[in-house]
Amino acid sequence: MQPIIRVQDLSKLYFLGGPTAAYSTLRESLMNVARRPLGFLRRPAEPQTLWALKDVSFEVEPGDVVGIIGRNGAGKSTLLKILSRITEPTSGRVELYGRVASLLEVGTGFHPELTGRENIFLNGSILGMTRKEIEAKFDEIAAFAELEKFLDTPVKRYSSGMYVRLAFAVAAHLEPEVLIVDEILAVGDASFQKKCLGRMRDVASTGRTVLFVSHNMAAVSSLCSKAMVLWEGKVEYPLGNVEDAVQSYLTQVHQITKTKLADRNDRTGDGRMRMKHFGSFDDDGNELEYLATGQDVEFRIYYSTVAPNVKNIVVGIGITSNTGAFVSLLSSELVGHPVESIGEEGFFSCKVTKLPLAPGSYTVSLIIRSSETIIDWIQQAATIVVEPGDFFGTGRLPPSSHGGVLLEQEWSAVSERVRMLY
Amino acid sequence: MQTFRLPAEPLVVIQPSKRWSLLSFSDLWAYRELLFFLTWRDVKVRYKQTALGAAWAILQPLFMMVIFTIFFGRLAGVGSSGIPYPLFALAGLVPWTFFSNAITASGNSLVGSANLITKVYFPRLIVPAAAMLAGLVDFVLAFLLLCLMMVYYRVPVTAQVLFLPVLVLLTALFGLAVGTWMSALNVKYRDVRFALPFVIQLWLFVSSVILPSSSVPQKWRWILLFNPMSAIIEGYRSALFGLPFDWPALGIASVLTVLTLLYAIYSFGRVERSFADII
Numbered sequence: 001m002q003p004i005i006r007v008q009d010l011s012k013l014y015f016l017g018g019p020t021a022a023y024s025t026l027r028e029s030l031m032n033v034a035r036r037p038l039g040f041l042r043r044p045a046e047p048q049t050l051w052a053l054k055d056v057s058f059e060v061e062p063g064d065v066v067g068i069i070g071r072n073g074a075g076k077s078t079l080l081k082i083l084s085r086i087t088e089p090t091s092g093r094v095e096l097y098g099r100v101a102s103l104l105e106v107g108t109g110f111h112p113e114l115t116g117r118e119n120i121f122l123n124g125s126i127l128g129m130t131r132k133e134i135e136a137k138f139d140e141i142a143a144f145a146e147l148e149k150f151l152d153t154p155v156k157r158y159s160s161g162m163y164v165r166l167a168f169a170v171a172a173h174l175e176p177e178v179l180i181v182d183e184i185l186a187v188g189d190a191s192f193q194k195k196c197l198g199r200m201r202d203v204a205s206t207g208r209t210v211l212f213v214s215h216n217m218a219a220v221s222s223l224c225s226k227a228m229v230l231w232e233g234k235v236e237y238p239l240g241n242v243e244d245a246v247q248s249y250l251t252q253v254h255q256i257t258k259t260k261l262a263d264r265n266d267r268t269g270d271g272r273m274r275m276k277h278f279g280s281f282d283d284d285g286n287e288l289e290y291l292a293t294g295q296d297v298e299f300r301i302y303y304s305t306v307a308p309n310v311k312n313i314v315v316g317i318g319i320t321s322n323t324g325a326f327v328s329l330l331s332s333e334l335v336g337h338p339v340e341s342i343g344e345e346g347f348f349s350c351k352v353t354k355l356p357l358a359p360g361s362y363t364v365s366l367i368i369r370s371s372e373t374i375i376d377w378i379q380q381a382a383t384i385v386v387e388p389g390d391f392f393g394t395g396r397l398p399p400s401s402h403g404g405v406l407l408e409q410e411w412s413a414v415s416e417r418v419r420m421l422y
Numbered sequence: 423m424q425t426f427r428l429p430a431e432p433l434v435v436i437q438p439s440k441r442w443s444l445l446s447f448s449d450l451w452a453y454r455e456l457l458f459f460l461t462w463r464d465v466k467v468r469y470k471q472t473a474l475g476a477a478w479a480i481l482q483p484l485f486m487m488v489i490f491t492i493f494f495g496r497l498a499g500v501g502s503s504g505i506p507y508p509l510f511a512l513a514g515l516v517p518w519t520f521f522s523n524a525i526t527a528s529g530n531s532l533v534g535s536a537n538l539i540t541k542v543y544f545p546r547l548i549v550p551a552a553a554m555l556a557g558l559v560d561f562v563l564a565f566l567l568l569c570l571m572m573v574y575y576r577v578p579v580t581a582q583v584l585f586l587p588v589l590v591l592l593t594a595l596f597g598l599a600v601g602t603w604m605s606a607l608n609v610k611y612r613d614v615r616f617a618l619p620f621v622i623q624l625w626l627f628v629s630s631v632i633l634p635s636s637s638v639p640q641k642w643r644w645i646l647l648f649n650p651m652s653a654i655i656e657g658y659r660s661a662l663f664g665l666p667f668d669w670p671a672l673g674i675a676s677v678l679t680v681l682t683l684l685y686a687i688y689s690f691g692r693v694e695r696s697f698a699d700i701i
Contacts, residue, residue, distance in 0.1 A: 002428050014699070062428065085543035087698040088438055095432035108541040111463055113470040118463075125459040126542055 003059035003097070004178060004209050005083070010092035012053040012078050052078040053089070054233045060211070062098070062177070065204040067224035067242060068213045069249045072379060073266065075233040076213045080104060083180055083211070098177030098209065101128050105182070107167030112156035116147055116166055119155050123170045137173045144195075145169035172199045178209045183216070197223065217246050217323040232266075250322060253363060257383040261366075269376040272310055273368055277302040278382045292389025293397065293406060295355050299330070301366055302347040303376075313339045313375065315348045318365040319357070319384075327362065327405065358403030359388045439695050449545045457548045457555070464527070464556030479560035480567045483515040490515075494632050505663050509575050513662055514631035514655045516568050517589070520561040521597045521651060522622045527553035528601025529618050532697070533608050539697050546694050547687070550602045554594060561590075572662065580664035589657045592679055596650050599683035606690040609700055630655050635668075650675035650682075 053075045060066055070076045081087045083094060084102035109126040110119050120141055124134040134141075142148050145165040155163060181200070200223060204210050214220050220227055220242065227245035229237035229252070237248040256266075262276040280288045281298045291297055299317060316331040330350050332339055339348065348368075366381040367374065388397050391406045398406070450457075469475040487508055495507040505513075528550035532539070535549050572579070608614040626632075629651040638646060646652040653668065653675035660667045693700075 004428060006432075081698065082436060085434070085436060086540060088695045089436065091438060094434075094436035096434040096436070097428045097432050099433065102542070104541045109538050111467055113467050114463065118466065122459050122463055125456050126538065126544070128542075131455055 001061045004062040005060040006095040008057050008093045010056045011090050013090040014050045014052050051233045056235055058239045063207045065210045065225045067220035067227035070230035074230040100178040101174045101176035102180035103171050115152050115154055117151040141169045141173050180211045183214050215324050253380050267378045269374045272307045273303050273305045273375050275303050275376050290385050290387045292387050294389040294391030296353050297355050299350045300347040304345045314369050316367045320363045356406045357386045359386050361385045453544050460552035461555040465559050479563040483519045483564050486515050487512045506575050509571050513659050516564045517593050517658050518631045523557045524554040524597030525601040529604030532605040550605045554598045582661045582664050585661045592654050596679040599686045602690050603686035606693045647674050650678045
């Protein structure tokens with residue numbers, strides 16, 4: 001079948017700082033000339049570059065619902081930005097055989113001073129609808145957002161929930177041949193999210209093509225008919241079967257978590273401190289390879305510092321399930337245990353009693369930050385494997401289909417004549 | 423299940439653009455509704471949460487007129503070509519205010535729309551253009567004040583007023599040209615935001631707003647030819663008060679306007695493709 005999107009050898013190079021800094025003031029430019037009057041004769045210093053995308057090729061057929069999977073920084077957003085014509089590729093070519101609308105954000109161009117009604121028109125027009133289209137769908141949009149009563153209120157008086165509903169309602173009524181969606185489903189309350197997912201399914205079922213970017217494997221699995229995996233700017237798993245793509249992604253994540261933390265270079269932060277190792281320990285200080293549900297465990301993050309006097313830091317451990325759903329956040333800030341000063345080397349210890357995670361494998365992201373800056377941050381830093389353990393003291397665990405999180409519970413039966421209140 | 427037929431040729435091809443890429447007029451035309459909506463937004467939002475609202479459009483030139491009359495009115499004398507000085511000054515201030523607001527608004531427009539530019543595609547030229555067009559509403563309001571003043575001073579209207587639309591077009595295009603150029607510079611050099619008000623103030627003094635170009639010594643008058651605004655503003659006075667037009671000066675102003683506009687579009691186009699990465 002003829003593709004509706006054809007991407008050939010698409011590459012995008014970004015300059016990070018260096019001679020072509022993000023933006024400069026005239027003074028800096030003049031100073032540069034003054035400092036090195038003959039600078040233009042010299043070869044410019046090698047700027048730091050990054051291939052956000054490298055030789056990416058794929059074809060999408062009409063009616064496909066394509067999931068693009070990858071970690072943050074894998075090039076997903078860059079790919080979307082190029083397909084939406086926001087930024088230009090450095091090389092390569094894309095052919096689009098249909099009208100494309102992209103939703104990299106909901107509510108683009110919303111103006112707080114304008115009313116809901118006015119913003120529907122403005123936003124619709126920005127997203128590429130004609131005035132006639134907007135007029136024709138206006139009532140439907142207002143109904144979808146459940147905001148009929150507030151159409152003449154300035155958007156600045158809306159609650160954030162109302163704002164998002166209105167924004168998504170406009171977006172949901174776009175009728176392009178190709179819809180490009182960034183992870184906007186992470187917004188709004190649960191019931192609204194459900195509505196949005198439903199709407200995307202509707203769009204897909206009318207034979208339209210959808211490109212959906214996510215790192216939520218569950219959403220990709222349930223929505224998409226095909227998927228591909230991007231890894232550090234390259235196609236890691238070519239467009240194809242969703243289950244296999246998800247599996248390939250998980251394997252990749254698992255692979256990278258085996259690299260020593262000290263050697264990981266996919267980290268962000270000012271480098272004042274570096275995390276060297278993450279491990280789980282038992283009460284006696286023995287490092288554990290596997291954890292058991294219900295066990296007392298101590299997580300340790302080993303670090304070294306470059307600048308000794310790092311003060312007031314927050315340490316966090318984010319735990320994500322296999323499917324990409326966030327499970328829990330452990331953070332020294334949450335429990336009010338600020339880390340005030342530390343030595344040059346050592347470890348941060350976080351003790352969890354009676355680990356309530358159901359058996360399975362989890363990925364852990366680690367962050368050390370001060371109140372304003374990130375000091376060291378590694379996503380998907382490690383995997384923890386939780387084996388079945390005796391959480392309840394009964395030797396029983398919920399079936400794996402009903403895993404999730406285990407809660408302490410007490411049951412009793414109370415005999416009492418219940419008046420039929422319910 | 424295919425609900426539409428795929429075209430044989432791609433609707434859009436995305437690839438690195440060439441250095442000398444031409445402005446795509448078909449693209450601009452396709453997005454004309456967005457131009458309308460962005461202009462409409464700027465008009466709607468401009469006087470939100472101000473006590474006096476759109477009256478500001480009239481108050482700005484009005485106060486300037488009063489100040490100029492107090493300080494320069496006596497200087498003018500014969501210089502204001504027999505026109506009462508307040509009217510003379512206002513006829514210059516109304517187009518000048520339009521022009522200076524146009525370059526300020528469009529000069530800052532791109533940086534101000536960063537969140538739009540990094541999220542949706544549309545021809546970027548629409549942003550400074552909409553900022554300029556939104557000023558037209560103010561211009562019309564201020565122009566009404568000018569008409570009232572003309573009635574008050576009983577200045578007869580001649581057939582020369584028919585030339586006014588051409589002058590408005592010229593002002594708008596020159597404002598767009600300078601504003602577009604500034605907006606592109608602003609992306610790279612945020613100095614523009616600070617330099618622009620200053621430049622505008624200086625520019626006012628060499629644009630025949632306060633005193634007629636005839637008050638400039640003959641020896642130096644040729645310098646004014648390099649400033650299209652001077653000829654355009656004198657043009658407004660000629661059209662409104664039935665004075666003779668200075669055709670050579672207007673001709674040069676038109677040529678300069680077109681050249682500035684072409685240069686502005688060229689330099690805008692050069693930065694356009696990297697806007698989203700820089701902003």
